[in-house]
Amino acid sequence: MKNVIAFLSLILLFTACKPEYPEDIQGKKTLLKEKKDALRALEADITKLKDEIAGLDTTKIVKQRRLVTLQQLEKKTFKRFADIQATVQSNEAVMASSETGGRLIQMTAVEGQSVRKGQLIGKVDMQTVDKQIAELEKGLELAADIFERQKRLWDQNIGSEIQFLKAKNDKERIEKSLESVRFQLTKANVYAPISGVIDQVFLKSGEMSGPGQPIVQIMDVRKVKVVASLPENYLGVIKKGDMVNINFPAIGEDRKGRVSLVGRSINPGNRTFDVEVEMNNTGNILKPNLLALMKINDYTLDDAVVLPLETILQEVSGKNYVYVKSTGADGLMAKKVYVETGESFEGEIVITEGLDGTEEIVADGARSLTDKDLIKVEPKG
Numbered sequence: 307m308k309n310v311i312a313f314l315s316l317i318l319l320f321t322a323c324k325p326e327y328p329e330d331i332q333g334k335k336t337l338l339k340e341k342k343d344a345l346r347a348l349e350a351d352i353t354k355l356k357d358e359i360a361g362l363d364t365t366k367i368v369k370q371r372r373l374v375t376l377q378q379l380e381k382k383t384f385k386r387f388a389d390i391q392a393t394v395q396s397n398e399a400v401m402a403s404s405e406t407g408g409r410l411i412q413m414t415a416v417e418g419q420s421v422r423k424g425q426l427i428g429k430v431d432m433q434t435v436d437k438q439i440a441e442l443e444k445g446l447e448l449a450a451d452i453f454e455r456q457k458r459l460w461d462q463n464i465g466s467e468i469q470f471l472k473a474k475n476d477k478e479r480i481e482k483s484l485e486s487v488r489f490q491l492t493k494a495n496v497y498a499p500i501s502g503v504i505d506q507v508f509l510k511s512g513e514m515s516g517p518g519q520p521i522v523q524i525m526d527v528r529k530v531k532v533v534a535s536l537p538e539n540y541l542g543v544i545k546k547g548d549m550v551n552i553n554f555p556a557i558g559e560d561r562k563g564r565v566s567l568v569g570r571s572i573n574p575g576n577r578t579f580d581v582e583v584e585m586n587n588t589g590n591i592l593k594p595n596l597l598a599l600m601k602i603n604d605y606t607l608d609d610a611v612v613l614p615l616e617t618i619l620q621e622v623s624g625k626n627y628v629y630v631k632s633t634g635a636d637g638l639m640a641k642k643v644y645v646e647t648g649e650s651f652e653g654e655i656v657i658t659e660g661l662d663g664t665e666e667i668v669a670d671g672a673r674s675l676t677d678k679d680l681i682k683v684e685p686k687g
Contacts, residue, residue, distance in 0.1 A: 371682040374640070374671035376631055377617070381663040384612050386605040386651040392534035392552070394596040396525035397584065400500050404430050404515045406493040413511035415522050421498040428496040428509075428521055435490050442484040449477040502526035505594070525594060530587045532563065534600040535578040543604050544568065550583060551601040554592070561585060605649055611657040615650060617667055628661070629668040629675050631683075640668055642677035 328334055412429035421427060456473040459465040506523040509515055532552055536544065544550075548565045569579035583600070585592075618626050625644055632641035645660030661667075668675065675681070 371638075371680040372640070372671060372675055373684050374629075374668045374675070374681045375684050376666045377614075377669040378666050379611060379613070379661065379663045381609045381611055384605075384607045384610040384649070384651075384654070384656050385603055386649055387551070387601040388604045389553075390534045390536055390600045390602055392532050392598040392600045394530050394554075394592045394594055394598060395533050396502075396505075396527055396594045397529040397531050398500060398502070398526040399505070399594075400502075400524050401520040402427060402496055402499055402522045402524055403518050403520050404428070404493065404496050405517060406430060406490060407514070407516045407519075408434075408494075409514055410509055410511050410521070413507075413509070413521075415504050415507060417504055417507055419504045421502065421504060421524060423498055423501045425498045426495055427498055427504075430494050430496070430515055435487055435494075438487050439484065439491075442480055442487060446477070446480045446484060449473070449480050453477040496521055498524055500524055500526055502528075503590075527587055527590050527592075527594065529584060530592050530594070531566070532583045532585065532598050532600060534581050534598075535573070535576070536581055536602070538572050538577045538579060540602065540604065541579065544581060544602055548603075550603075552583065552585075553599040553601070554596060555599065556597060557591065559591070605651075607649070607656060611661050611663040612654050613657055613661075613667065614669070615653050615655050617669055617672065618645070618647065618655060619672060629672045630661075631666040631668070631681070634678065634680075636680055638681050638683065640672075640675045640677070640679045640681050 328337060408430040410428055411431045413427075415421065415427040453473040453476070456465060456470045460467070460470040502524045503526075504522050505525045507521070508523070509519070509521050515521060544565060546565050546568050549562055550565060552561050552563060553559075554561070563583040563585045565581055566584040567580070567582040569581065572579050581600070613628065617628055619628065620626050626647055627642050627644045629640040630643050632639050643660055643665075646658045648656035648658045650656070668681070670684075671681075
């Protein structure tokens with residue numbers, strides 16, 4: 307109490323007595339030094355008085371503890387994935403066509419029909435060929451008769467050798483022509499070149515077909531491939547044999563598959579290269595041209611400190627920080643720690659500086675805290 311009275315008296319003395327300042331510079335410097343010494347003494351007394359008052363004040367309010375939950379950090383492997391749009395394609399798609407031209411007189415194939423390799427799917431009118439065969443057969447009768455007559459004469463040494471050879475040649479030439487035309491008859495039937503499903507029918511019964519003109523398209527959908535076009539900066543990221551996740555949004559299904567092909571060239575138009583993943587299509591669930599999302603692991607960091615994004619707070623200046631559990635004179639408290647962040651993915655972010663992975667951070671309740679606030683840990687569950 308005596309100290310308080312002395313302090314108040316000193317204040318009254320300073321206010322009552324108007325100081326007289328010296329005129330010379332040296333005197334002013336000396337007075338300034340005396341004033342600074344007096345100010346330091348006053349500040350020391352003020353601090354001492356505050357501590358004494360705080361110790362004697364029975365109305366002091368106990369600091370309230372903030373209820374929070376904590377999360378123990380641990381290092382782990384951080385992976386980031388990129389979703390690349392892809393499409394399902396048939397592993398094998400073949401056009402069935404006729405080797406000869408003509409009118410389609412029979413068409414057994416319909417879209418969506420399953421066919422086996424070698425199954426008849428259409429027939430071309432070969433009436434013209436039939437007439438050619440009849441004409442050649444008639445000519446062969448005459449040529450064979452002439453040859454037999456010439457042969458009998460030749461055997462009797464009658465006639466010239468030229469006449470005999472010409473008759474023989476005419477007969478054999480017509481036989482070869484007949485054989486060739488008859489072979490064309492086998493081209494009247496159009497067979498399925500592979501087993502699969504008829505995806506498209508290009509010609510109907512009664513329409514004209516030209517040699518090699520597609521009649522139907524057959525797809526083998528027992529196996530399909532998922533094809534994606536990746537930007538060229540992914541060249542060093544993915545390679546043949548890598549495992550990738552594939553999502554099919556339309557059917558709500560996720561599958562895993564290995565990369566079966568990585569394109570060897572870059573498309574100059576859009577600077578991309580193709581990646582293919584082959585997979586079985588049990589039940590024909592995956593339809594050609596079905597939209598898919600291929601998840602590519604484009605970034606991996608081992609032994610990384612990873613935090614949930616919502617635990618990262620930000621000051622007005624843009625600095626990121628978190629609260630970690632610490633201990634002070636009054637027990638548990640929240641300590642503000644500034645952090646540097648790296649890559650993020652699906653609600654998680656990598657901490658590159660500020661934390662070493664051994665801390666416990668404030669997970670819930672951090673937004674209502676300030677630095678060095680007392681905390682109380684809420685049990686989990």
